[in-house]
Structures are given as structure tokens and as C-alpha cells.
Amino acid sequence: MFELSLMCPESRVETLSDALDALDALSVSVEDADAQTDAEQALFGEPGMPPPKGGWQRSRVTALYATEVLAKDALSLLQAQDFFADCQLLGLQDVPEQDWVRLTQSQFAPVDITPEFWIVPTWHEPPAQARIIIRLDPGLAFGTGTHPTTRMCLRWIAQQGRPDESRAKNELGRVLDYGCGSGILAIGAAKHGATDIDAVDIDNAAVESTLLNAQANEVKLNAGLPDVVTGAYQTVLANILATPLKVLAPLLWSRVAPGGALVLAGILERQADELKAAYAPYCQLKVSDQEDGWILMTATR
Template identity: 70%
Template sequence: MHELVLICSEDSVETVSDALMEVDALSVSVEDADADTDAEKALFGEPGMPVARSGWQRSVVRALFASEAEATECATLLLAQDWATDVHVQTIQQVPEQDWVRLTQSQFAPVEITPEFWIVPSWHEAPAQAVKVMRLDPGLAFGTGTHPTTRMCLRWIAGHGDNNQPWKRVLDYGCGSGILAIGAALHGAQNIDAVDIDPAAVISSEANAAANKVSLKAALPDAAQGEYPLVLANILATPLKLLAPLLCAHVAPGGHLVLAGILERQADELKQAYAPWLQLEVSDSEDGWILMTARRPG
């Protein structure tokens, strides 16, 4: 396996990436050439913010090929193009053979939600102190328990489920991997609707629920119908504001709304967006992120 490493400008990074895929590169990745320097720039933002640029001012483009000859041929072909005047070959280097599966798995360890509730990848043994275990492997959809927003939602579920009256219906809006829906099921919830605009998330949620031997209905958002004692949504602040009337309408009398994906500085805008229907408050915080909850009067 050999890697072709190129340096190119923001204007050409998309053309270069497309060209590499056209010549059958095994993979193509793009990085900031100025990463970890004073010139490093953020590239991506939230939905509703200005459109992200197509690349950094200077980008490193890495492409994998099965052989050195293929990598060299590709570099020669690229540099011959009229549009490639600012494309430069940094190196062609051999990539050591690795057990990529084992390497990937080593990056995902069991995640503690509470001392008794853990998320554990299938290749790990559950910790001895774990009373409840969710089996979850990295996949196509967002949600492995490593992000603060997910952990805060699951902590809230663990603190309000089981010992209290079980939730008769639950809505997980923007379910991703189904992690929150499964967490609710493990804590006594019934009749769970896990919905997402991404069909891959629907498939992922169904598979993860089966792996944990819990029941839920995964579907596109139109499947969310009626009122629920618990409504969960771990998305981002901008879509959460837009969804305020819809999500609030799904909260049953006496029911809870639990929102995440919100930065500390966005608390007031979320409170204002939901004020016509429910009074949000900050219930938890971690690493600059907050959990906001509300309860509809019974």
C-alpha cells in the first residue's frame, strides 16, 4: 500500500479529490496543511450558519493506492492537467501493513454513564460494576456515547427511569444510532418511536436495538404521532429552535422534554424559542455543552 500526499489550494481541493477518485484511489482524505499552527482555521459550522468553505486555504490531500507504480502514475497524470498549476506532490510513501480492524476497535473503550450504567462495544467485556450494559459499536449514524451531549441525555434517563413510573411512550427525535431510545428501553420505557431524516439512522437504530434485545419502532419523522410522556432530541441548537413547536406539541401533560446539542452560550436563545410552549432550564453541563429540560404541567 502506498500513499500519495499532495498540497493544494482551497480553489483546487475539490477538483483534485474528484480526480483522485476517478483514477480509482482506494481512499482520499483532506486535512488542513496549517493544522496545529497559528494559521489553523475552523472549516465547519452549525446548520443555519454561513456556508462552509470547500477546503482550507492550504490543504493536504492524501490518497491511498495498491502500489507505488499506481501512485506515481496518478501524480504524473494530475500534474499534467491545466488546472493543476498550484498542486504540488509532497511525497509518495509506503504505508505499513496494519490490522485496521484492531486499530479501530482500540479507539473505542467502554463508556461510563453512571457507575452502574455503561456503553460497551461488542469486543469488550463489561466492567464488573456494570448493572446495565448497552452494547453499541461505531457505525454509520451519530451516537456512540463518547460525546458529552449523549452522555448527559443518558445520565438524565438513568436518573429518571426504572424507579419512577415507567414511560408508556417515548419519542427520540433525530435518533442517530438509536442510543437514547435504547437507553430509555433499558430503563423501563415502552412503545418507543425513534425517528430520523437519515435512512441510515433508521437502519442503524433497528440493528442496535436488536443487538440489545429491546423493542423500538425506527422510522422517518412522519412516524411520530400524538403525545409522549418523554420526548428526547439530541441534535444542534439551530434545528432545535426550528423544531420548537413540533417537539412541544408531542409532550404529553406531565411529560418531560429533554434537549441536547446546545452550547452554554446558546441557553438563552433556546429558552426564548421554547417560551411560548414550555419553560426550559439547564439540567446538566459538560465540556461547554448543556442539557436543557422542561416539564409540561400535568
């Protein structure tokens, strides 16, 4: 397999990517050529919304080809096009065969949520200090415990779900995980004492993933599409993104029982005021945690 790397300005990213696709590239990816430098640019987008920009001012476009001949032929054809005038070749190199399964596994090490609460892939031994463990491997649905939004939700669950000197009982109560993905938050709630848990998602693959992960972790929960939700919950969790969270404000708040908690994640620090405004008719959201530019927002009914 051969990797063809090209540099191009933002205005040429879409044209160049389409051309590489048409020239039988196995895959095409776009990255910030200035990543990990002071000139790096952050681009944040949300599912279902158009990307904020088509690329970066200096974009690295990488295409994989089955053979060196195909890669060189593609390059020759591209260099003859007018749109390639502002682009340049960065390199053409052989990509050695690898054990992709082992490589993927090496990228997912155990993740600590608290000193005693860990997310551990099935191919790893749990750390010695781990008392509460969720076994979870990368899969089709979002949520492996590595993203700050997931970790913050799980930290909140751990704080509420385990008695300490100031808390005599489990305070999670009946739990709703709205937009459950892999089911990691619902499973985390079960691991911390919740016994009546509904996990819902609009994606059937996420529902299936949640059921399989719950079985693997030997916990009981109900998983299905959002129409299975009934009644009120002591804890309503939604780790999605800012735009759908704003749309869902009346629905999510309507499911919070008196004295219950609403826990929202998938929100960037700069989006805090947007969320506060969207939920102002129902509750007063506050920032309860933050990590790497993301925040956790909560409210009590």
C-alpha cells in the same frame, strides 16, 4: 497501497480534490494541516447545509492509490497544472496492510456514562463496576455513545430514570426518541425503566439499526418513520442538530405531555440563543449540561 499527501491553500482544495478523483484515486480526504496546534481552525457544518468553507487555510489533501506507479503518475500530471503552483508535495509512502477489523475495534472501547452505566461493544467484557450496560457496535446509524451529545442525553436519562434519595419513582414515563439513529437513547431509556417507547427516524437504515440493537439488548420498543408518532409523551428526546431542531420546534413541543420534559442535543454552545429564540413561543429552554463545546437544553411543560 500508497498514500499521496499534498498541501494546498483553501482556494485550491476543491480543484485538487476533483483532479485526484479524476486521476483514479481510491479515496481523497481533506484535513486541517494545523490540527493539534495553536493554529488549528474549527469548521462546523450541518447535514443538508453547504459547508461553511471548502477547506482550511492550510489544507492537507490525502489520496490513496492502489500502486506506487499510479500515485507517481498522478503527482506528475498534477505538478504540470497551473492550479498546482500554490500546492506542494508532503510525501508519498507505502501504507502497510492491516487487520482493519481489529484496528476499528481497538478504537471503540467501553464508554462510561455514569460510574455504573456503560456502553460496551460486543467484543469487550463489561467493566466490573457496570450495573447497567448497553451493548452497541459501530454501524450505519449515528450514535455509539462516544459523542458528547449522546453522553449528555444518556446522563440525563440516568438521572431521571433511577430512583435516588430525592426521587421515589421513575420519571421517564412514555418516551419519544425523535431522530433515533442507532436507537441508543431509546435503549438507554428502556434500561432505566421506561416501558412505552417510540423511536423514529426519517432514515430506514436507522429504523432497522434501532430494531436490531433493541433486540440485541433485550429491550422492547417501537421503531419506525415519524408518521408512527401518536399522542403525548412524558419524555421527548431529540439528539439531532441545531437547524432541524429549530424547524421541528412546534412539532416536538406538541408531543410533550403536561409535566413532561423536552430534551434537545446536537447544539453547540454558541447556538444556545438561537434555540432559545426558536422555542420561545412554546417554552423556556435552559442549558442543563455541557461538554466539549456542546450543550444539552431542556424544558418542562
